[in-house]
Amino acid sequence: MDRGRGPVQISSLMQSLDSLPSVIASDSRITSNLPDITVDSEQLTSLKLYSVTERKSFLLLDEHEFLRVSSSEFANRLGCSDASAKVKVVSIVGNSGDGKSFTLNEVFFGGENVFQTSNEQTSCTIGVWAAFDPCTNVIALDTEGLLGTTATCEIQRTRLLLKVLAVSDVVIYRTKAERLHADMFKFLGSASQAFTRHFRAALGNVNSSPAVIIFHETHDTLPLKATHSETVEDVLRSYFSGSKAKTDAFSSLRYIGTQTKRPPTNFSELKEVLRAELNNTSVRSARQTDIVYQALKVLNDKFSGEVTDPPPMYFPDEYFTCASKCLSCGRRCEASMGHQKDEQPHSCQQRCCYQAQFKNVVYTCNTCYANGHQVVVTPSEPSWFGQHAWSGYTMNCPYCGEIYRSRQYWYGNKDPNESEDVVRLEYSHVWPGTNAQITNSQNTAQKVLDGVTFLSEAVASVGAQPTRYLTSCVADLIAPKYWRPNHEILVCHYCKKDFAAKETKHHCRACGEGFCDECSSYSRPVPEQGWPEPVRVCKPCFENKKEVRILPASVDEIGVRPRRVGEAVVNTISSVASVLQYPKEFIKDSARPSYWVSDQDAKACAICNETFGPQLSRHHCRDCGKGVCHTCSPKQRPVPYRGWEAPVRVCNACIKED
16 A cells, blocks of 8 residues: 555455456466465455554543543544645534435445444434544544433533534424424524624634534425525524524524435535535635634533433413412412412412512511411501591501501601511512512502692691691691680680781680690699699689589590690691791602602603603603603502502503503
8 A cells, every 4th residue: 555645445455356257267477376275255354454554533622521532642642644734524414314424434434334224123323523534634523412311410401502503504494293392493593693693703713603504304294395486595584583592693594305215315515515625715714623613612612511401391370370470589389370360360389579669568466476377457548637647558457456656646666577576577479460569569658749749739738837737637626625716716715816817825724624835834733624743824814723623433534545645746847837847859769669760750741742841741650660750640440459449640642441
């Protein structure tokens, strides 16, 4: 064998060996000088096998994505004698058992078993194997099959194949499916996406996209055919589009279909298309073997590590369970589909998380829980005592009675979650269209602000100062029966002096008449009217110190009790009224529901686009939460799903939708 001429095709060598006996027999010069030797067929076969060094593939990447050869070993293992020679890379992918190894052997190696093949059920190709064809200067890469039953993690196997595709000049997708399956479109679409988003930046200079050839072999079904208006590639691209898979990362997309009624498979068209793609240097030029290795190493070092497959689910719960998701934690309802028609609530055994905009806190009575019962207690809605002073909210257990009050003695108590002996906290799931109570709670602060706004407007419409007006109203509401109403008191009962506009009217606790401050500046107990402690009295009643013994039963306790409590109210009216004088914008941000558009973003009316300013006030639609002007939101209606049970402001757009 002449080693200076480079590698010799094994098939050609075998043909020469087959004709060797006839050549020897026909040349008398040879036979006359040779001894009598008989060579049988078995010896000739042995001569064929051991006359030439067999070419074999080697493991380049194992199933764990580890490179099994170094940079210096790569060219030697390929059998590429000239390290500076330019090569191209052709890889083959496809489902397990579709004949990938056999295809490479037929196309590049004349049918030699360079890549191992097997007729067993188990896969014979694990990882990525490489071999070199010196006739075409091609590095052929044989890959592990998709959808195989090996122990390799499916996600890790796919990532390994995608990296191999990224360093390839031509990719052959081999399939023997009678019809093209969705797994092919999904895999190639993922390869295109991975190359565009991740591999192109990592490869740097070597960022040209590969060409893809789909080699489709059928037995009973006709392959794809071109139509009078579309090529077969156009038909294929419409299939990709229908599967929502993109192929924009590939330089070209070719389809080769062949129907094999009887073996062997016809590879002639595949060889012709491969030859044309390998000779095309407009997209990717041939590279040195070291550059190919380094490109693969860069991708393998950057994109590696253990990954785990999710457990296989042949019938996932999502197929049969309710599609509703918790608005707070995002977990799905675990009840079966249609459970609401059976009047069954949403359910989820996993714990929820707290979201401030939903206020999804559930309180349970701690005393009942200690006794083995789980009793949910609900905070009552904050109320305006006498429509003027906020009295806070309470929690009432049906068995223990009132267990918590947010305001007591006109100052706040600790929050319920800070009182360890009162309630236990749990977080409830917030399902779409339900949990109206939780939805209502997110609007509580805005309702309070609306009440403040109403009071501010009401007070502004009255000529008197806010403090005097509110004090007078509260005094009349909680006054004992024997007191003269404020609106009837025009002059001081003792000195007959007219009351000035800003002068305060006082009531004597003994006689109940109205006096000025000077004439009612005395104090003494008035037990006959239910005031055992020193209280304000007028001058005549103070001077009349005759003790009056009255039976306790005759004292109007019920009539006096509201006034006793009201004394604290009257003393705090000044501070309450002063709060009303602060700009409402100071507390708007904290009171605004989560779905409202902020004032900063709502610079113009969402309907008429007029800019808000001193001449155009900004309002919020209680339905959509957008900022609107008064002209575009003149009507009111309840919005129960937002937590507004009473009629509230709604914009014209939401009214039209109704």
